[in-house]
Amino acid sequence: MTMTPEQATWFSGIFNRLVANVDQVLLGKTFVIRLGFTALLSDGHLLLEDFPGTGKTSFARAISQSVAGSSSRIQFTPDLLPGDITGVSIYNQVVSDFEFHRGPIFANIVLADEINRASPKTQSALLEVMEEGHVTVDGVTHPVGAPFMVIATQNPIEQAGTYRLPEAQLDRFIMKASIGYPDHASTLRILEGAGVKAHETTVPAIVTAEVVAEMSQLARMVHVDPTINDYVGRLVESTRTVPEVRLGASVRGALALIRTAKTLAAASGRHYVIPDDVKALAEPVLAHRLVIDPEAEFDGVTAPSIMSQILMETPPPSERQSV
Incomplete structure (x- = not known):
């Protein structure tokens, strides 16, 4: 069954309201x-590689508030354990049995702050979920519910005491982006509201979790x-033949590009994908999946x-072809 033009219009209207809602917090982005x-x-996850103080936490909180969902923040450190993320089973003497105590991963929007500071063992706790x-x-399997999204951050400058994310884990993120610093006009607007702390800023809920599931x-x-499928296939195959690339994009990357292109098309009020949707998302979806040859990377590639x-x-x- 294919989306109708009326459904695409409804989807686009809500999507733009969600974007405008978060734009009150993350100005100019x-x-x-x-x-x-x-x-x-x-149904994907986002990796933000950015400098401290660019609004990553506020971004995650505003998204969760917009969809009337719960949010949690996990500060990744070298001594963080997998159980600190997923939760642990604790013996209850009253009932003479183990009870599962949920970890912070059980939320709609989870901010994994400075994910590359934790050990690979702890990072791997996120792979299954x-x-x-x-x-x-x-x-025992415990579902986290829906919607569910991990927004992970890492600092691109400081590398001391960090563990580079393995390729298998990078592949789990549907896209990678950077917020960056605001422009001058946005900076002035931010400074005008300097009397309000970041964690005190809230945005109203636009939709419920059920509507988000319906939109997905x-x-x-x-x-x-x-x-379009052929175009995406050619793009992905091209990443595997570039001399400077040791490992190109996977099939999961191709599927991710199609999935996100579908969502972007609906967000634009269309019930079909066009090449511009693919072009707009090719870099955020595929670039972080490439492994560059060390010599080429040293040369600035x-x-x-x-x-x-x-x-x-x-x-x-x-x-x-006709739709």
């Missing part, structure tokens, strides 16, 4: 906000022309620059 909600409605939406403790289902129904070159060299489809 509309594109990043759109990426965040695109990841949420694509990010892929399957549940955690398994002592052989609708996004999957957006029509994708075979020529970056994954985003490679993706830009691939987009220029890969011609998009010129026409599509």
Whole structure:
């Protein structure tokens, strides 16, 4: 079943209201906000690589408030244990049995702050829940509910005492983005509200969790022309043939690009995907999945620059079949 034009209009209206709502907190960052909600409605997770103080925590909190959901924040440190994230089973002497005490991962929006500061063992505690939406403790599976989204952050400057995320975990994030510093006009607006602390700023709820789940289902129904699938396939295959790349994008990356393109199309009021949807998301979705050759990286070659070159060299489809 394919999304109808009326459903696309309804989807776009709510999506734009959500973006405008968070824009009250994260001033001048509309594109990043759109990426965040695109990841949420694509049932994915977002990795933010940014400097301290750019509004990452406020961003995550505003998204959870907009969808009337719960939020939690996990500060990743070298001594953090997997049980500190997922929860632990504690023996209850009254009932003579173990009881599961839920960890902070049981929330709609989870901010994993400075994720690369924790050990690989602790980082791996997120692999199952990010892929399957549940955690398994002592052989018992506990679903985290829906909607569920992990917004992880890492500092691109300071590397001392950090553990680089393995490729398998980077692949779990549907996209990677950067908030960056605000422009001058936005900075002035922020300074005008300097009397209000960041954690005191709230935004009203726009939709319920049930509506978010419905929108996620609708996004999957957006029509994708075979020529678009071919375009995405050619883009992904091109990442594997670039001499400077040791490991190209996976099939999971191709699927992620299609899923997010569907959501972005619906957010634009269309019930079908166009090449511009793919182009807009190719770098956020695919760049972090590339492993650059160390020598090329030393020479200043970056994954985003490679993706830009691939987009220029890969011609998009010129026409599509009727929807």
